[in-house]
Amino acid sequence: MPHLGAGYNLARWLARDVNDAEDIVQDACIRALKYIGSLNRSDARAWFLTIVRHAFYDWCERNRPAEIARDDGSTLEMAIDHAAIDPEQAAMRRAESKVLADAVAELPLAFREVLILREMEDLSYKEIARVADIPIGTVMSRLARARALLQGSPRLRAIGERTSGGEL
Amino acid sequence: MNCEQAGPLVAAYADGELEGFRRHAVERHLRGCASCAAQHADILALRARLRAEVPYFAAPPGLQDRVRTLVARMPPDRAANARVPKRWRWLGANALAGRAAALAQAPERWRWLGGGALAGCTATVLAFVVGTAVIDWHASQDLVAQAVTSHVRATLDHRLIEVASSDQHTVKPWLSQRLDYSPPVHDLADDGFPLLGGRLTTLGGQSVATLVYGYRKHTIDVFVRPQAREAPPPRALRGFNVAHARGAGWDWLVVSDAEPAVLNACLQKLLRESSRQ
Numbered sequence: 001m002p003h004l005g006a007g008y009n010l011a012r013w014l015a016r017d018v019n020d021a022e023d024i025v026q027d028a029c030i031r032a033l034k035y036i037g038s039l040n041r042s043d044a045r046a047w048f049l050t051i052v053r054h055a056f057y058d059w060c061e062r063n064r065p066a067e068i069a070r071d072d073g074s075t076l077e078m079a080i081d082h083a084a085i086d087p088e089q090a091a092m093r094r095a096e097s098k099v100l101a102d103a104v105a106e107l108p109l110a111f112r113e114v115l116i117l118r119e120m121e122d123l124s125y126k127e128i129a130r131v132a133d134i135p136i137g138t139v140m141s142r143l144a145r146a147r148a149l150l151q152g153s154p155r156l157r158a159i160g161e162r163t164s165g166g167e168l
Numbered sequence: 169m170n171c172e173q174a175g176p177l178v179a180a181y182a183d184g185e186l187e188g189f190r191r192h193a194v195e196r197h198l199r200g201c202a203s204c205a206a207q208h209a210d211i212l213a214l215r216a217r218l219r220a221e222v223p224y225f226a227a228p229p230g231l232q233d234r235v236r237t238l239v240a241r242m243p244p245d246r247a248a249n250a251r252v253p254k255r256w257r258w259l260g261a262n263a264l265a266g267r268a269a270a271l272a273q274a275p276e277r278w279r280w281l282g283g284g285a286l287a288g289c290t291a292t293v294l295a296f297v298v299g300t301a302v303i304d305w306h307a308s309q310d311l312v313a314q315a316v317t318s319h320v321r322a323t324l325d326h327r328l329i330e331v332a333s334s335d336q337h338t339v340k341p342w343l344s345q346r347l348d349y350s351p352p353v354h355d356l357a358d359d360g361f362p363l364l365g366g367r368l369t370t371l372g373g374q375s376v377a378t379l380v381y382g383y384r385k386h387t388i389d390v391f392v393r394p395q396a397r398e399a400p401p402p403r404a405l406r407g408f409n410v411a412h413a414r415g416a417g418w419d420w421l422v423v424s425d426a427e428p429a430v431l432n433a434c435l436q437k438l439l440r441e442s443s444r445q
Contacts, residue, residue: 004375008227022231029235036316100221118183119427125185144179147214 001043004029006121007052013116014056016034016105020063028055045126053113067109103153110148118143169193175202182211239321242365292374318369318378319389329365329380339366343377351392352418354441361388361434388434392418413433418442 007028012021028051035051060068107115115129128143129136180186181194198205325379331342341355343366355363361381369378371391381388411431413420420435 004232005227006189018228021225022228022234025227025231026235026238033239035318045310074364086390093291099219101223104218104222105254115218118226119215120222125180125183140179142182147211151210155291 005047006045007048009120010049010052010113010116011056011068013104013108013120014053014113017060024055024059025052027059028052029053029149043127045121046123046131049117049121050133090129100150104151106153107146107149111142111149114139114142115146115150169197171197171201171204174198174201175207178204178207179211182208182215288395314371315389315391318371322367322369322389330367330407332365334363334365336363339363339379342366343368347375347377349377349394351379352438352442353379354438356381356434356437356441359433359437360384361437383430383434390438394418 004025008021008025010103011028012018015021015024028048031051031054038076056097057068104112104115114128117123117131118125123131125136125139127140130138134142172173174194175187177190177194178198181198186194198208331339333339333342334355334357336353336355340350343353344350346368352361353366357363360381363378363379364382364387366380367378369389369391371393375395377392379390379392381390411428413435420438
């Protein structure tokens with residue numbers, strides 16, 4: 001299964017939970033076989049990621065409706081989403097000093113998904129637009145917002161300032 | 169280009185989304201503008217950190233097997249099998265009874281061959297040569313549906329190829345030993361369709377030779393059976409294009425999400441090579 005890994009990574013970052021991600025990917029694989037007719041000349045990876053994303057949103061509607069409602073409403077106002085972080089995981093991540101990973105996990109869903117698709121899956125704007133079902137302009141604005149949130153994240157800033165001197 | 173014009177394009181430039189004139193214009197501007205260059209550098213620095221520090225979560229080891237089990241239990245498969253016309257069954261009965269046990273074990277043994285070689289395939293081209301007395305339009309449609317499902321399942325399972333070889337003299341005997349007919353096998357590398365290998369597929373309850381060809385980044389499955397009389401299949405199904413031809417003692421049905429012209433080209437090469445024999 002060539003794109004199972006990419007699908008799992010996306011589900012994992014969207015759901016932020018090991019078991020939930022697995023449920024979502026299994027659901028997505030079943031859907032993939034059902035919707036195989038819609039695989040028209042498109043890139044198979046982007047096509048599968050689209051299905052994973054749909055599976056996640058359906059799952060989210062059933063299990064965490066508040067998360068979608070929050071992100072639909074005031075995403076631009078909300079810098080960091082603390083609510084859905086599992087304290088145990090957060091503690092573990094802190095212990096491993098995965099500061100940036102924490103900041104990514106805390107991004108609001110709408111920004112997190114475009115950032116993951118762009119920076120981890122290396123999809124083009126056009127592919128992200130198709131996967132996330134939004135216009136390219138929205139891809140660009142959400143990506144810019146996601147980057148600004150990460151660069152402005154207080155917990156990141158301490159490290160960012162240390163390293164940016166050398167990188168610029 | 170000034171900052172007002174370049175500003176909104178810096179991110180697109182960093183993401184490799186600009187081409188030609190606009191890319192050069194932004195490049196030139198970045199060389200002369202410290203503020204836009206810093207913005208650009210910030211994006212690259214963030215990217216480097218994301219790739220270095222943010223984990224790419226690998227699927228848990230058991231997931232692939234669990235998905236495989238789920239896929240094997242898929243309702244569409246049951247539905248497809250249930251819809252297999254009775255008239256196909258005599259073929260399975262008289263031709264394959266003796267081989268059933270060996271075939272049942274086959275996929276396990278050859279699973280390792282799938283590898284990652286065919287990851288990313290987006291096209292499904294399925295040609296089969298149909299060998300039964302009467303098949304109506306609906307039966308053909310069922311077969312197309314089964315063939316497409318088979319290709320998808322093989323792709324998901326990494327089992328597109330059970331005998332990997334570009335040599336037709338390796339693939340043909342491999343298939344002949346496992347079937348009650350010897351399918352036509354030709355390498356079409358010179359025509360842009362290199363032979364990658366073959367496998368066995370169960371269609372309509374019958375084991376069918378499946379030749380796997382490459383076409384650019386696509387993978388083409390060609391299902392081959394001896395010719396018979398049946399109605400032409402539909403021209404499109406679930407978004408896949410279908411082309412049909414008859415010749416050289418075979419019936420050819422090509423199903424793909426690629427352009428009809430590509431299917432026809434593939435068909436013509438197969439017909440040409442087969443009539444040379």
